[in-house]
């Protein structure tokens with residue numbers, strides 16, 4: 001190990017689970033350099049904002065948070081201490097120059113493909129304080145996954161594992177192809193090795209992550225290209241890995257081997273997050289989604305035939321340019337007919353540099369608000385009805401490794417719904433049947449059935 005001095009690291013994560021995964025890996029990289037994570041930025045030696053550029057709101061939040069970080073940095077400097085301020089992630093990738101010129105107190109700006117170079121970047125700054133600001137928004141040819149430390153800390157029974165990154169789909173509203181770059185799949189061997197380490201550290205439920213995870217096409221042990229279904233079968237061989245999930249998928253990349261994995265692999269949980277964005281074929285076309293609603297419904301049918309227990313969640317964008325009342329009704333009716341157990345819905349927000357940002361047939365904000373509220377009311381109703389359908393029934397729950405503050409057990413159902421239960425602490429980290437007594441829109445409540 002190391003005898004590096006103890007330093008405080010504060011990382012704030014915005015946005016998606018891939019950013020959450022990246023944050024953990026940054027912690028893993030900085031740990032051997034003496035950095036350990038703290039919960040507040042005020043006296044941290046290093047502050048990293050791991051940012052999200054997907055919608056305008058998320059980006060604005062970064063700039064307002066930076067203002068507050070600046071105050072802390074000034075305080076520390078008054079006391080003769082140094083605070084390194086870094087902006088990482090997708091805002092850094094898209095607006096690195098702007099950040100450095102607007103926020104003089106930011107020392108480092110680096111994109112999502114470069115964080116394995118953190119030690120070198122940090123050395124440039126701490127070596128000659130103030131003189132070397134760093135900007136690193138390359139898409140290096142050598143992928144960051146090849147450079148990450150072997151060690152990783154898993155803190156609980158669930159873990160996230162990035163297997164694929166980037167996107168080549170170019171939906172007209174989306175910044176991902178520009179901020180995360182083109183599609184890249186890790187080799188099977190490195191994924192299996194990482195999953196085994198996670199399980200050895202206590203993980204029992206692993207979610208495979210990718211911007212377009214079902215486009216996964218990594219090299220397998222036989223030198224051939226494996227799809228997501230084949231990879232899942234391989235991971236299911238890991239002893240003590242009880243649950244496998246994946247997110248997020250594109251309807252056009254659903255392969256038969258994935259559908260068959262839902263039929264054959266008991267560890268693969270019966271839940272599918274398949275964003276559709278809109279129920280109108282006209283809007284899907286304008287979004288460059290490359291499929292129709294009929295294609296989407298046919299895909300859902302295949303999943304449901306292979307795994308009748310499967311439940312669906314999705315993403316929706318409301319008020320995309322050109323969306324009429326009729327187009328919105330089609331989205332509303334799709335939600336009604338399919339029945340989603342959970343969903344994320346957003347008002348369309350134009351992103352600089354994307355094709356849709358140049359569209360002129362914009363939908364008024366107040367119209368977007370009304371539509372969003374209506375859709376969210378329906379989605380909430382469906383989520384609540386689904387959760388309430390478990391009342392009076394036993395549900396299989398994987399408990400976290402620790403009780404929460406209220407002395408309650410907290411865990412996840414097979415559908416990834418949060419479950420709070422009363423029961424003995426010795427059940428932490430185990431899969432146990434919980435009798436559900438009450439249900440809300442996002443969580444189930446119950447008590448453990450003790451049989452012995």
Ligand code: 5AD
Nearest residue numbers: 173174275315316317346347348349
């Ligand atoms: N405006 C609103 N929502 C967006 N999303 C992506 N880009 C935008 C945008 N410009 C949503 C999509 C995607 C989710 C991750 O974020 O629904 O599936």
Ligand code: SF4
Nearest residue numbers: 167169170171174176
């Ligand atoms: Fe963005 Fe579309 Fe790629 Fe998803 S598939 S990351 S929405 S461009």
